[in-house]
Amino acid sequence: MMFNWLQKLGSRVLLRLSSLGAALVMLLQSLLVLPGPRGWQRLTQQLYVVGVQSFIIIFVSAGFIGMVLGLQGYTLLVDYGSEQAVGQMVALTLVRELAPVVAALLFAGRAGSALTAELGLMKATEQLASLEMFGVDPLHRIVAPRFIAGLISLPILVIIFNLVGVYGGHLVAVEWLGVHSGAYWGNMQAAVDFSDDVMNGLIKALVFATLVTWTALYQGYTCVPTSQGISEATTRTVVYSSLMILGFDFILTALMFGGL
Amino acid sequence: MAKKWLEISVGGLLVAGIAALLVLALQVSGSHLGGASGQYRLTALFDNAAGLSAKARVTLAGVTIGEVDQVSIDKQTLMARVDMSIDSAVDYLTLDSSASILTAGLLGEKYVGLSIGAEEEVLADGDMIEDTQSALVLEELIGQVLLNLGGD
Amino acid sequence: MSQTNLIEVRDLSFARAERLIFDKLNISIRRGRVTAIMGPSGCGKTTLLRLIGGQLQPAQGQVCVFDEDLSKLSRDRLTSLRSRMGVLFQSGALFTDLDVFENVAFPLREHSSLSEDELRDQVLLQLEAVGLRGARHLMPSELSGGMSRRVALARAIAMGPELILYDEPFAGQDPIAMAVLQRLIRALNDQMQLTSVLVSHDVAEACAIADEVILLGRGNLLAQGAPEELLNSNDPMVRQFMHGHADGAIPFHFPAPDLMTELRTESGRNQARSSGVVEAVELN
Structure with a gap:
């Protein structure tokens, strides 16, 4: 009984390891090649799908999150008479944590799931097999531009998230609650360091972009090509990406901002 | 299209x-774009610079005129050495200007406050401010008050 | 190797998920003819097509196409070999983000250095051959099933292949579309001196255009010959498939224990259940 259980656990671990290996091989195979003559065009196409189409959701969420931070920060700090520090709080929370994490979660839901479903459908309708028969490697043609587009898009979306969030906080704290505008920006500028805070946030964004896009493409590329298989793969993309984003966020935070 | x-x-x-x-x-x-252009550097030694950090504001009469670049230990005197960048438009800080470390509000951040003296000559790039007043450390203050109470 | 055989499969074994699909299969397909590979669903017809296209690797044995053993070819050689084959996938497999014109132009853009004008002429000629020149601006989602297969056919012949593989070309088509496809397959084969291999389980349609029929079953070759020969065969399994009898050598029932014993234990275990449930079990 015990032996059986151990055996099951062992084979599961092996299975996970082998699929991790397969995912790594897929990533390397798709990237270790020069883009073809129309590579830029394909990349632009994917930047549109992955980046531009995620813009609105990022913009709106960032606005609301900035406003909530402004409101919460104000009510918390006003008790200590330090409400002018609200700018510092909004900016640091956003730049270091919330912008990369929330943007990556939204990105996984919006772009990641779409990538998985798209690749799964291409597989189900034999488009990938068909490419192969025309002597075109689907990893280079389909997977690579989508991966690179994800890598470029998410950091840009995070930068925009930061800025929109900071102005959302400004709207609530300064315009509505009457914190002095100079104090809002001044405290923020004194507290936020470009290379320590903004850049570390962007490194997080880059790591999350790799995780989400990679997961999404691998799940789509290897899914069972039926409608049920595609829907399961899409769910897995969102679940795995979200867990990885949160887990890696802790690791990265510990490495970047210390405390452990 | x-x-x-x-x-x-x-x-x-x-x-x-x-x-x-x-x-x-x-x-x-x-x-700042272009780094140190449009600024000059001053140094001041404090007995205690507790709570002051890089990027803290430097003010004159409450107006921000620069920022702290670095807080370190001066090896000869074993005092806290504070390097500051001052806006080059502010070219009227006299040689006998004084610097003190102040606190914004009860729990707010520390900043450097400058006040101007009576000399004719002004501070230039790389000069040192002689007259300094250290940071207010809450623990020391409480200790002094307790000591005074005990002496009564 | 012989001049007349374009495809030779020798001692091929292939398993998927521990189920043996082929067990030492030997077949040969002759140049210049229309060969239909038939067999009941799940006997590995499409798998065989994938093996011939080099998209799957055999566990054992050889698949030789154009006198080359596919499993021994480098990636580049396989790619150049594939440019001599055209494949019509079951779903058509048109690229959904390209319109009809661009779909047909795709292999030309990939593998030839035609100028834009030459390419346009070439694509229009291929579309004309399948009767869809007027539909060149439509997207794949706007096409009917039969039309997308015809576009896919135009795309498959665009590079002037020597061999075309058809995966279930007649499945799910209305009678008119079926007749159109039949005519196209036969006409292309004869006019372009192609070799055509089609996988199908539509006996009548496939027999009507095939020169030769290969019947697969139970992981191996059941029969090979001209359509009439197989239709008049005395072998019970061949007869059953070719004439479409529900029960026979290939049983109607999936292997199961005896019905009466199973029903008894079933009803014995569920005495509280109504008789309606027992009836449902019986139907299953």
């Missing part, structure tokens, strides 16, 4: 990203 729109919007996203990064650098983190 659809293709044009696609390319324009992707270009727009990239430009928006770069512009947003620029605004983040300037407006949010307060970086």
Whole structure:
């Protein structure tokens, strides 16, 4: 009984390891090649799908999150008479944590799931097999531009998230609650360091972009090509990406901002 | 037309990203373009610079005129050495100006406050402010009060 | 190797998920003819097509196409070999983000250096051959099933292949579309001196255009010969498939224990259940 259980656990671990290996091989195979003559065009196409189409959701969420931070920060700090520090709080929370994490979660839901479903459908309708028969490697043609587009898009979306969030906080704290505008920006500028805070946030964004896009493409590329298989793969993309984003966020935070 | 729109919007996203990064650098983190140009450096030694850190404001009569670059230990005197960058428009800090470490509000951040003396000559790049007053350390203050009470 | 055989499969074994699909299969397909590979669903017809296209690797044995053993070819050689084959996938497999014109132009853009004008002429000629020149601006989602297969056919012949593989070309088509496809397959084969291999389980349609029929079953070759020969065969399994009898050598029932014993234990275990449930079990 015990032996059986151990055996099951062992084979599961092996299975996970082998699929991790397969995912790594897929990533390397798709990237270790020069883009073809129309590579830029394909990349632009994917930047549109992955980046531009995620813009609105990022913009709106960032606005609301900035406003909530402004409101919460104000009510918390006003008790200590330090409400002018609200700018510092909004900016640091956003730049270091919330912008990369929330943007990556939204990105996984919006772009990641779409990538998985798209690749799964291409597989189900034999488009990938068909490419192969025309002597075109689907990893280079389909997977690579989508991966690179994800890598470029998410950091840009995070930068925009930061800025929109900071102005959302400004709207609530300064315009509505009457914190002095100079104090809002001044405290923020004194507290936020470009290379320590903004850049570390962007490194997080880059790591999350790799995780989400990679997961999404691998799940789509290897899914069972039926409608049920595609829907399961899409769910897995969102679940795995979200867990990885949160887990890696802790690791990265510990490495970047210390405390452990 | 659809293709044009696609390319324009992707270009727009990239430009928006770069512009947003620029605004983040300037407006949010307060970086300065071109580094030290338009500024000059002053140094001051304090007995105690507790709570003061790089990027803290330097003010004159409550107006920000520069920022702290670095807080370190001066090896000869074993005092706290504070390097500051001052806006070069502020060229009227006299040689006998004094610097003190102040606190914004009861729990607020520390900053350096300068006040101007009576000399004719003014401080130039690399000069040192002689007259300094250290940070107020709450624990020491409480200790002094208790000591005074005990002496009564 | 012989001049007349374009495809030779020798001692091929292939398993998927521990189920043996082929067990030492030997077949040969002759140049210049229309060969239909038939067999009941799940006997590995499409798998065989994938093996011939080099998209799957055999566990054992050889698949030789154009006198080359596919499993021994390098990636580049396989790619150049594939440019001599055209494949019509079951679903058509048109690229959904390209319109009809661009779909047909795709292999030309990939593998030839035609100028834009030459390419346009070439694509229009291929579309004309399948009767869809007027539909060149439509997207794949706007096409009917039969039309997308015809576009896919135009795309498959665009590079002037020597061999075309058809995966279930007649499945799910209305009678008119079926007749159109039949005519196209036969006409292309004869006019372009192609070799055509089609996988199908539509006996009548496939027999009507095939020169030769290969019947697969139970992981191996059941019969090979001209359509009439197989239709008049005395072998019970061949007869059953070719004439479409529900029960026979290939049983109607999936292997199961005896019905009455199973029903008894079933009803014995569920005495509280109504008789309606027992009836449902019986139907299953």
